[in-house]
Amino acid sequence: MSSKNYTSTTNACKLCTPLGASLAFRGVEGAIPFLHGSQGCATYMRRYIISHYREPVDIASSALGEKHAIYGGAANLKKGILNVMKKYEPELVGVATTCLTETIGDNVPMYLKEFHDEFGDLELPEIVEVSTPSYNGTHTDGWHGAVRSLVEQLCTEKAEYDGSVNILPNMVSCEDVRHLRDICDRFGLKSTILPDISDTLDGPALEDYVKIPSGGTPIESIKKMSGAAATIEFGRCLPGATGGTSLQKAFNVPNHRIGLPIGLRETDNFFDKLEAISGIDTPVSYERERGRLIDAYVDGHKYVFGKRAVVYGEEDLVTGLCSFLAEIGVDVILAGTGAKNRGLGKAIKDVTKGVARNEPEIHEGVDFHDIAERAGELQPDLLIGHSKGYKYAKAWNIPLIRIGFPVHDRFGGQRILHLGYKGALSLFDQIVNAVLEKKQADSQIGYGYM
Amino acid sequence: MTDTILDERKDQIHRTGEGALDMACNRESLAGAVSQRACVFCGSRVVLYPIADALHLVHGPIGCAVYTWDIRGALSSGPELHRSSFSTDLQEMDVIFGGEKKLEAALDELIDRHSPKAAFVYSTCIVGIIGDDLEAVCRKMTEKKGIPVLPVQSEGFKGSKREGYLAACKAMFKLVGTEDTSDISPLSVNILGDFNLAGEIWIIREYFRKMGVEVVANITGDGRVKDIGRSHGAALNLVQCSGATLDLAKMIEEEYGKPYMRVSYLGIEDMADSLYQVADFFKDVDPDIVKRTEELVRDELSKLMPELAVMRKDLEGKKVAMYVGGSFKAFSLLKAFRHLGMKVVMVGSQTGTPEDYAELERISDPGTILVDDANPLELSAFIKEKDVDIFVGGVKERPIAFKLGVGFCDHNHERKEALEGFVGMLNFAREIHSSAMSPVWQFAPRRAKRRKEKS
Numbered sequence: 001m002s003s004k005n006y007t008s009t010t011n012a013c014k015l016c017t018p019l020g021a022s023l024a025f026r027g028v029e030g031a032i033p034f035l036h037g038s039q040g041c042a043t044y045m046r047r048y049i050i051s052h053y054r055e056p057v058d059i060a061s062s063a064l065g066e067k068h069a070i071y072g073g074a075a076n077l078k079k080g081i082l083n084v085m086k087k088y089e090p091e092l093v094g095v096a097t098t099c100l101t102e103t104i105g106d107n108v109p110m111y112l113k114e115f116h117d118e119f120g121d122l123e124l125p126e127i128v129e130v131s132t133p134s135y136n137g138t139h140t141d142g143w144h145g146a147v148r149s150l151v152e153q154l155c156t157e158k159a160e161y162d163g164s165v166n167i168l169p170n171m172v173s174c175e176d177v178r179h180l181r182d183i184c185d186r187f188g189l190k191s192t193i194l195p196d197i198s199d200t201l202d203g204p205a206l207e208d209y210v211k212i213p214s215g216g217t218p219i220e221s222i223k224k225m226s227g228a229a230a231t232i233e234f235g236r237c238l239p240g241a242t243g244g245t246s247l248q249k250a251f252n253v254p255n256h257r258i259g260l261p262i263g264l265r266e267t268d269n270f271f272d273k274l275e276a277i278s279g280i281d282t283p284v285s286y287e288r289e290r291g292r293l294i295d296a297y298v299d300g301h302k303y304v305f306g307k308r309a310v311v312y313g314e315e316d317l318v319t320g321l322c323s324f325l326a327e328i329g330v331d332v333i334l335a336g337t338g339a340k341n342r343g344l345g346k347a348i349k350d351v352t353k354g355v356a357r358n359e360p361e362i363h364e365g366v367d368f369h370d371i372a373e374r375a376g377e378l379q380p381d382l383l384i385g386h387s388k389g390y391k392y393a394k395a396w397n398i399p400l401i402r403i404g405f406p407v408h409d410r411f412g413g414q415r416i417l418h419l420g421y422k423g424a425l426s427l428f429d430q431i432v433n434a435v436l437e438k439k440q441a442d443s444q445i446g447y448g449y450m
Numbered sequence: 451m452t453d454t455i456l457d458e459r460k461d462q463i464h465r466t467g468e469g470a471l472d473m474a475c476n477r478e479s480l481a482g483a484v485s486q487r488a489c490v491f492c493g494s495r496v497v498l499y500p501i502a503d504a505l506h507l508v509h510g511p512i513g514c515a516v517y518t519w520d521i522r523g524a525l526s527s528g529p530e531l532h533r534s535s536f537s538t539d540l541q542e543m544d545v546i547f548g549g550e551k552k553l554e555a556a557l558d559e560l561i562d563r564h565s566p567k568a569a570f571v572y573s574t575c576i577v578g579i580i581g582d583d584l585e586a587v588c589r590k591m592t593e594k595k596g597i598p599v600l601p602v603q604s605e606g607f608k609g610s611k612r613e614g615y616l617a618a619c620k621a622m623f624k625l626v627g628t629e630d631t632s633d634i635s636p637l638s639v640n641i642l643g644d645f646n647l648a649g650e651i652w653i654i655r656e657y658f659r660k661m662g663v664e665v666v667a668n669i670t671g672d673g674r675v676k677d678i679g680r681s682h683g684a685a686l687n688l689v690q691c692s693g694a695t696l697d698l699a700k701m702i703e704e705e706y707g708k709p710y711m712r713v714s715y716l717g718i719e720d721m722a723d724s725l726y727q728v729a730d731f732f733k734d735v736d737p738d739i740v741k742r743t744e745e746l747v748r749d750e751l752s753k754l755m756p757e758l759a760v761m762r763k764d765l766e767g768k769k770v771a772m773y774v775g776g777s778f779k780a781f782s783l784l785k786a787f788r789h790l791g792m793k794v795v796m797v798g799s800q801t802g803t804p805e806d807y808a809e810l811e812r813i814s815d816p817g818t819i820l821v822d823d824a825n826p827l828e829l830s831a832f833i834k835e836k837d838v839d840i841f842v843g844g845v846k847e848r849p850i851a852f853k854l855g856v857g858f859c860d861h862n863h864e865r866k867e868a869l870e871g872f873v874g875m876l877n878f879a880r881e882i883h884s885s886a887m888s889p890v891w892q893f894a895p896r897r898a899k900r901r902k903e904k905s
Contacts, residue, residue: 006559007538007552007555007556007558007559008507008536008539008555008556008557008559008560009512009515009536009537009539010534010535010536010560011519011534011535012512012515012516012519012537012539014512014516015512015513015516015517016511016512016513016516019511019513021692034482037575038489038575038606038607039479039485039487039488039489039606039610040487040489040490040491040492040514040575040606041487041489041513041606042484042516043485043486043487043488043489043492043846044492044513044517044518044674045517046487046846047844047845047846048515048517049849050845050846050849051845052850054849054852055849055853056826056849056850056853057849058484058826058827059484060482060484061479061481061482061484061485062481062482063478063479063480063481063482063483063485064607065478065607065608065609066608067580068607069575069578069768076479076481079480079481079482079751080481081482082482083456083458083480083481083482083483084482084484086456087454087482087483087484087827088827095519097544098575099511099513099540099574099576100575100576100579100606100607103545103576103579103580131579133542133545134511134512134513135511135540135541135542135544135545136541137574139513141630171845175459176756204789205855205893205894205895206853206895206896207895207896208834208854209826209827209831209833209834209850209853210831210853211827244890275453280745283783338512338800360578388519391520391792393897397784404899
């Protein structure tokens with residue numbers, strides 16, 4: 001089902017591609033994102049990202065002016081990289097293009113080759129580039145594009161087999177990445193998680209302002225991803241070519257594309273893969289976590305059964321949430337995303353088969369005007385997605401469960417756990433409590449027990 | 451420290467009392483310097499954004515619109531059209547074949563849906579490159595829809611925020627003179643350069659009401675298209691903010707012969723001075739206005755000063771750094787901090803002019819660092835060097851302060867606290883006090899180490 005075909009966009013349910021690329025580059029050790037375009041792009045995106053993560057986010061820019069827009073941005077790109085080298089001493093510069101430089105036809109790979117020729121006598125950082133015209137796709141495309149570029153441009157040789165696992169986690173939270181690392185550790189699996197934003201976008205208080213925060217996927221580890229036993233990439237709505245498929249094609253690293261491990265069954269799926277790759281059984285502690293999750297599902301089922309939810313955001317997050325919500329008996333009546341043509345409908349059908357009592361309306365390429373227009377008629381009980389749905393939740397007087405990115409009207413967005421049994425448990429608690437709170441608030445009596 | 455500042459930026463930093471001031475400013479940001487500045491589009495958007503009954507359509511790819519969606523604290527007493535984000539969301543095919551048709555269709559449907567009093571159409575980088583004729587589309591839609599549809603030539607790469615201010619003023623000036631002014635009082639002003647953050651313009655309007663001065667148009671906080679249309683009927687334009695709407699005041703002066711005055715509603719002296727200046731301007735028309743103004747100021751101060759005195763005891767001697775958009779605000783803040791017994795040791799601005807920096811040098815203590823178009827590494831180096839207790843800036847500067855264990859006050863256009871007027875001074879003092887006096891700083895590693903060294 002698609003919405004009315006409006007030309008204009010009102011309150012978009014997506015962000016632009018260079019933002020996704022900047023976020024992904026932030027998850028590499030010693031890296032600084034660099035936007036090739038006018039100064040405003042970098043500043044706006046920094047501001048936007050800071051409001052969610054509450055961390056310093058330094059994104060460099062080639063700061064193009066009018067004359068560069070006419071004569072090309074090569075000189076500023078090179079000068080900008082040199083200045084960033086001087087000030088930040090990065091190990092990697094992640095260059096993402098913008099609509100401006102894509103349209104004036106700047107050939108970034110060629111400029112970077114020239115840069116290496118001209119300044120080869122200096123100790124140069126790694127430079128990875130990705131094409132991110134903002135008139136094409138959404139921030140998730142920028143993210144996946146940057147991950148793929150990192151793999152393809154850094155991992156160019158077959159490394160010695162080391163039995164490790166590569167995990168391409170998709171756009172998940174800092175807490176999610178920490179959880180994934182713990183899981184692999186407890187399986188005794190050496191893991192390369194790319195990107196790893198767990199420290200770089202959620203760092204500790206320090207004595208000094210660090211130029212580039214510590215943490216992130218080490219460049220050496222990225223170079224050795226070709227020697228892994230397997231890659232697991234999360235996402236049922238990924239582009240055809242990704243970092244995972246590149247590794248498979250170039251180095252025969254088996255690529256397992258599975259959904260984001262949100263909820264019981266998608267997490268089971270993930271643990272099955274880890275068991276197969278590591279050759280060991282799921283550690284007891286996770287069996288217990290799984291048991292606690294099912295126990296909670298049972299304890300709370302009556303509060304949430306039959307509640308009607310509207311879910312929106314990035315396709316893979318929406319898919320994972322639909323899978324989870326189906327498990328707990330919540331009817332997703334509308335699933336919306338600003339992206340399109342990645343098979344959201346099929347993905348949701350696949351993950352909810354045999355569990356969900358209904359199929360949600362799927363709305364791709366929509367904005368909040370479209371979602372609201374339809375959802376208003378559908379009368380949902382719950383709105384589930386990032387902060388941008390607040391206005392509508394307020395208008396309809398229903399709870400907004402804040403999930404994903406951006407969460408900038410609440411505290412701690414970077415520490416929301418979505419993944420694994422533990423993530424499902426915390427989402428479940430949150431949803432049950434939102435329902436209880438609403439019931440309590442609406443009640444004349446104000447029950448003290450529920 | 452020397453490695454923090456790039457050679458090409460050295461002439462944009464000055465320490466007062468150390469040699470003659472010869473500050474380079476108003477230049478393009480340096481590539482790779484991680485400037486805190488935004489772009490021309492940003493300049494236009496921030497100025498026009500609070501006009502609440504106009505449609506604000508961003509013609510470009512999605513980012514420009516979405517990053518400015520309801521970002522500011524600009525309140526409206528009525529319509530709230532400004533709080534939604536409208537875009538043409540240009541796609542690849544539009545870039546190849548041109549976006550004019552899409553723009554036209556978008557305006558058609560949005561104007562029908564929302565019945566705005568006017569529409570502003572913002573140009574973005576890419577529109578400047580593909581060469582869509584914004585003027586022509588807007589002219590056509592003005593005729594078709596019967597409301598002013600105004601192009602804002604705000605291509606991001608065409609300079610800094612300042613050029614965006616000018617583009618915004620040019621667009622607004624097309625509205626000026628379109629409405630009847632016959633019923634406007636001779637004691638009347640327009641409020642320019644105030645964006646009604648957290649309702650600040652309502653505080654200021656109340657002062658003018660007590661003084662007997664009519665406010666014709668709020669430009670642009672809680673702004674209305676019709677009011678701007680009759681703003682040429684006001685006797686005087688009051689311009690706040692470092693020049694965001696100064697160009698409009700100059701255009702009105704040139705075309706309609708109405709003078710303007712620069713004011714500030716921040717801090718005690720500047721707030722009082724601004725009201726006195728207005729009273730002075732009208733005293734020939736209404737001699738009693740001076741007395742009414744004095745009473746107003748006395749009333750407000752008698753409530754404010756005792757409360758400030760309590761907080762001053764805690765704050766005395768603490769050090770402040772500030773990095774603001776326009777430097778006019780910095781003048782007022784500097785004086786406001788003196789009332790709290792605090793010492794400003796660094797002042798920076800994104801868009802200061804040579805005159806602004808000269809004034810800052812004049813009113814600052816010796817040894818104060820002045821900086822133009824700074825970046826995170828410079829700002830953090832200055833904070834450490836001066837060992838400041840409070841940093842004043844915007845959202846992008848907040849984590850820099852916090853990482854260094856320094857209190858922070860958000861004083862840019864996104865703030866949700868009213869900091870203007872006498873009551874605003876009290877809010878401001880409370881915010882500074884509550885941040886500076888929080889116990890959390892003793893745990894922040896840098897400050898914890900300092901305490902240990904001292905003990």
